[in-house]
Amino acid sequence: MSTSGLPFDDIRELLSNMPGPDETAVAAVRERDRFLTKPPGALGRLEEIAEWLAAWTGRPPAVTRPLVAVFAGNHGVTRQGVSPYPSDVTAQMVANFASGGAAINQICIANDLGLKVFDLALELPTGDITEEAALDERACAATMAFGMESIAGGTDLLCIGEMGIGNTTIAAAICHGLYGGNAEEWTGPGTGAQGEGLTRKIAAVERAVAHHKAHLGDPLELLRRLGGREIAAMAGAILAARMERIPVIVDGYVATAAAAVLHAANDTALDHCMIGHVSAEPGHIRLIEKLGKQPLLTLGMRLGEGTGAALAAGIVKAAAQCHTGMATFEQAGVSDKD
């Protein structure tokens, strides 16, 4: 962080100086793929994934240190009765992650992925976005910087997930703030809001966006007003991964909303990101379309924690293994097409 200037200055600087894809590495993947013992294109999206890994690492496709990073935060907006679960559950689930009892722990075991969980001042919920900014600029920038530091350099495939009671309300507010439409189309049940609970949630999203309306033109300003600590940290982590040439798999609605803030600031900012799984949360597919992405998996999940990204990481690992491990027609003594 710079010690002078405005807190967001360093982040704006990064957002305008991101590295692009390594076209030489992509060309090498395409060239090798031509000789692998399969019909051209027969591995479908696995072939795209091999190219994507090469593009954003600058090396042949490989996944040797996959990491799931889960960021947890608490939200003042829960006082509006937007979630059927109490805010205490955020810290309780962080403890559950630590003791290995959550869904994400199991998927990390199944797919042999590392897991790091970062809890962000859970005892200090952000401001209630229906009435005030979630964070001031300094706190938002510092949390982004924390997210950047937390993952830098320690992985070659980063899965981004989150935990935070109330944060599908936050995601809906971010999307409504970024893309307009009405609050209802961005707001879903989250952990299970329905009936009056869902009505309160939609109303909270509507009031939040209306309250901050005059200040939403700048994506980072929108982030500090409508976001939250885990949202800011995820945005920082995704940006840091780009700078360090680490491909990213973004998890569900909340993680994708954090990513969308970067995309609003620079529409190439998510070129190193894939969406692992389209959530059953209805706003997610709408958001994914705004970002021009195609999710890898559709399994009806809506849990967060990085679970969708971690499942997708299994496919990505297999794609890398196919590209590097397969024999060529010549090596295998297999006849190519007539």
Add this chain to the structure above:
Amino acid sequence: MSTSGLPFDDIRELLSNMPGPDETAVAAVRERDRFLTKPPGALGRLEEIAEWLAAWTGRPPAVTRPLVAVFAGNHGVTRQGVSPYPSDVTAQMVANFASGGAAINQICIANDLGLKVFDLALELPTGDITEEAALDERACAATMAFGMESIAGGTDLLCIGEMGIGNTTIAAAICHGLYGGNAEEWTGPGTGAQGEGLTRKIAAVERAVAHHKAHLGDPLELLRRLGGREIAAMAGAILAARMERIPVIVDGYVATAAAAVLHAANDTALDHCMIGHVSAEPGHIRLIEKLGKQPLLTLGMRLGEGTGAALAAGIVKAAAQCHTGMATFEQAGVSDKD
């Protein structure tokens, strides 16, 4: 095999005496699921998969010895110029499987799956189905029996795949024979037939079904006339898995066509089967709909070898791990809904 009676008699007997799902095991999964540290339903299809494993094994969900079984055969119909690759490639690819150079080997490494490859008299292609039956009844029944023996007892999750130059033509003929419509809607590029090659392929499917038309009412008779050795072996393996309470993941168009023969004989015959991945081969999704199934993955692959099933097995393993490994609300000290 019985030593008296007609060769298909034993298979018909099995098809009318298949075990059903274990409802007690399913109920136990549903009961435990209620207390796991997640909102109800939040793991989507992973929860369905946990129930499916319990239903067809009769035990709590677990995948400890997953196996990919790949069956390879050669087809007389290749003389009709239906594939851009020569028939020699079948044996060459079997050698490639043995030396670890194929895509399926890599996916088995990535997902920690066992792999067994069965080549079925590759030096003896089946009859050209445009003019004669692929197999006589005795050979067809013996090949089904081989398929039954080959996998019985050695796994708790069976992925069924195949290799055989010309066998998407066979799959198309089976589907056209079972479901009618026209040959064109069941016939796709396979390993890459296009233009005149695809026209020849469609014509071969049309001629084959027309030639055998009077004898296609009985699914096993259809199998011996329009099928092939790897098709018969896959049908046998799927049936044996049912008898031995082994859940099955069926791979792409060709493997699903083999499964469809069983379904035509008894419409509950595939209740223990899931379709791992919907192939880019256009007939596959149409066939899956006929079977009333919903594929787990859609990754644009069209390779066979069991690759789609093996990728899906990674998801199934994760589903079992989630169900058995997750803590309950009480164990984790997490508050349930307000």
